Amino acid sequence: MIFGANLWSSLPVPSLMLDGDDLITMSNPAAETFLNMSTKALLGQRLWEKVLIDAPLEEPFNRARANRTSLFVNDVDVGSGERAPMMCNLQFSPLQGSDDIMIVMISPREIASRINQNHSSGKAAKSAIGMAEMLAHEIKNPLAGITGAAQLLSMGLSVEDQELTDLIVEESRRIVKLLEQVEQFGNLRKPVQKSLNIHDVLDRARQSAAVGFGAHMLFVEEYDPSLPPTFADADQLLQVFLNLLKNASEANKESGTIRLRTFYDTSLRVRRADGTQARLPLQVEIIDDGPGLPPEIAEDIFEPFVSGKENGTGLGLALVSKLIGDVGGWISVDSVPGRTVFRISLPVAAKMETGED
16 A cells, blocks of 8 residues: 555544445544544445435545545534544545555544634644644655665566666655645745835846746737836745645646736725734736636635645645735636636735835
8 A cells, every 4th residue: 555654644634435336444543532433343344334324425425536636625514423523624635656555634614624723823823733733744754764664675576576666666646746735835934025016026027937947838918018016926826826826837837827927906905913903905917717616625726735736746736825815915816717807906006105206
């Protein structure tokens, strides 16, 4: 089984692994605690008989299994014969590198509520981010050992067996990349904000995309040249634009069009933590003509670990939202098949910030 025991045990949410017959083959400690059942009592049992879910999910689950896609279900009661039901969010996902194995992750709503409360509390949010960073660091250590051991084993194996060790190495490295993204949330340095021309940053992002991941796309610029400077961190803003352009490029595997549009709109105001209002009149839109976001995740697309991609980590847009929020901006999305628009709203740099009298 290509899944590190340390990583599996470290998952903070109740998680189960299913074989092709919906029989439970693995459960983590969080699942034992949530269901009030031991792994021994769960192994070999049919999911639907041991985990009581107050929703008709077998049919959509079977479709997700057949199509090797993820299934997200929010606000449903989940329990077992050993504990009372609790409102939860569920995620069913295929295990990459396998033909029929599925992973079930159960997120009790009380945990989600605590996370949301942490985001609204500065100290608690920093504590939660710090814990995530520490956990990611600790998981990366045994993964390095697993990767090294697999590489050593491959030296004395047949070609067929080397394919298995290569898969171990590949999947371990993929997990490391995921953990590195988690660690980015632990970077609590304040943005280095200064007055900048938003079109300069957009052009840098477009040029980088056009010669790399977006080489198959047509880029169309619709800039308002009269826009005043904004007040932001140029490197972080570049990271945001590159992430959004990469998503737009990956939405069209063959070819497509990405429109970069800027304009001025005075209607948007947001409330700061101190209760005052801030105007965000500078608008940047990144528009693609791909298939659009899956409706079941569109409202949660900026939440960690929510992704519409087959191998997506669900951390890219969460990081984008964090970076935009750090500079006092706002990001939103509007998506239908054939048109997805990510809009970033930013403040205007004050005169004293631009050096004007």
